[in-house]
Amino acid sequence: MGYLVGITVLWAFSFSLIGVYLAGQVDSYFSVLTRIALAALVFLPVLRPRLLRGRQRWTLMGLGAVQLGLMYIFFYQSFLLLSVPEVLLFTVLTPLYITLLDDAFFRRFTPFHLVTAALAVLGAAVIRYQGLDGDYWLGFLVVQGANLCFALGQVGYRRLSAELPRDLPRLSVFGWFYLGALAVALPAFLWLGNPGALPTTPTQWGVLAWLGLVASGVGYFLWNLGATRVDAGALAIMNNALVPAGLLVNLLIWNRDADLPRLALGGAIILASLAVNEWWQRRRAPLSA
DSSP states (O other): OHHHHHHHHHHHHHHHHIIIIITTTSOHHHHHHHHHHHHHHHHGGGOOGGGSOHHHHHHHHHHHIIIIIIHHHHHHHHTTTSOHHHHHHHGGGHHHHHHHHHHHHTTOOOTHHHHHHHHHHHHHHHHTTTOOOHHHHHHHHHHHHHHHHHHHHHHHHHHHHHHSOTTSOGGGTTHHHHHHHHHHHHHHHHHHOOGGGOOOSHHHHHHHHHIIIIIIIIHHHHHHHHHTTSOHHHHHHHHHHHHHHHHHHIIIIIOTTSOHHHHHHHHHHHHHHHHHHHHHHHHHHHHHO
16 A cells, blocks of 8 residues: 555646646657656566566557557547646546456446446536647546556556565566557657657756656656555545645646636536445445455
């Protein structure tokens, strides 16, 4: 749990750094590529390829491609459509996706999940009820794409880790995770990126360096390591702990003029959707047993 708490504090600043210094100023695909490349540089020197079998390497690369590569592409695009507080609030649905993915793995379907999802969409509408344009809803869907990728990566890494020997040094194999993400980020920049929108100030380069080496490099390794040492309930709670932490940083430092009552009401409805989902899960557990 200590790893998850520490990374939550670390990532709380990442949302605002992206929204204030990079979004709309630096090409989002270049930002994604730079973060992943720098993170890979941290782990490639200690990578020991022979410690994993071929299938395990490809699985870990696939998890990196989804949890980091695709997630970042969705995530950075969302800042072009939404404010930082809105992006943060819309990330609280990640635990719901973890539940849905768990249902998918076990080939079951729970219609009640659609009710909680609809309640969360209502909360999103309340946050900006006077400006519900196409870009707003597109931004909401883009954040959900990021949430789904992040949830899939966490669930997948937990399952993969359970198959690996306990004495396997995770530090010596995690480089495959970043290589998988790089396999997504590099073609995305070459195909969709704008070379004319690269960083132009030392601050922008410094933010990218911090996000790549620390937030992505150290952050994702320790977060995934921590995810294997707690139960699914604790992992879901820590996913949502990112929201108040990130909001606190953004509102106190960069966004003091935000519409707090509307954010609070919409956020409360979204959180209520998760509470209802949690109540349903606990109610269903004895019946399943």
